[in-house]
Amino acid sequence: MSSEPLAVLWDMDGTVVDTEPYWMDAETALVESYGGSWTDDDALQLVGNGLVDSARVLQRYGVRMEADAIVQRLTDDVASRLRADGVPFRPGARELLADLRANGVRTALVTMSMKRMALDVVSLIGFTAFDLVLGGDEVPRPKPFPDPYLRAAELLGVDIADAVVIEDSATGVAAGRASGAVTLGVPHILPLDGAGAHELWPSLVGRTTTDIRALHRRLAKEDSR
Known part of the structure; x- marks a missing residue:
């Protein structure tokens, strides 16, 4: 790791x-x-x-x-x-995506929506936000199974343990945890208390690559004990 x-x-x-x-x-x-x-x-x-x-x-x-x-x-x-x-972006999401890209961290969009819709959304972000877009119609088993995140890591050529998953639903958090990724929950419509995320952030506003790296570093250190 x-x-x-x-x-x-x-x-x-x-x-x-x-x-x-x-x-x-x-x-x-x-x-x-x-x-x-x-x-x-x-x-x-x-x-x-x-x-x-x-x-x-x-x-x-x-x-x-x-x-x-x-x-x-x-x-x-x-x-x-x-x-x-129009596309209503979640607070802080575009800014964090841009910062990750500027700092050389690879990114993937892993959605249960059809890929054609995901590509429509991505086209409206305003910059090249993702190295990979994986739609729900491209995996055999949906979230909460780990398949979508495992497939995304495979296509990116990274170990899933070296990835951070960002999710807003209990179903997505379950998929992230099952995959072996560090899983960050950012609740939106439903609370995520007790859903199993490694950490919960109330919002992505003000968050940067530094925060993501610190989260992964801390969890990697805990897992190595």
């Missing part, structure tokens, strides 16, 4: 961008189009889930569509919303 992080692996929805309200609106419209009802509490159970898993939940709420068709419909609806209303 290196004492310095060689890569930072970012979740997208709720971590880099605040798209969760867009997803919730799209889910509500879809369920209601089939005569059902969809509350905020219903929507919260999907935060951080893989899209196919979420589609199966929506089927139980009366959406009479194949799971893949639901995924495509929701992705199209959220993409349209992004084009109409």
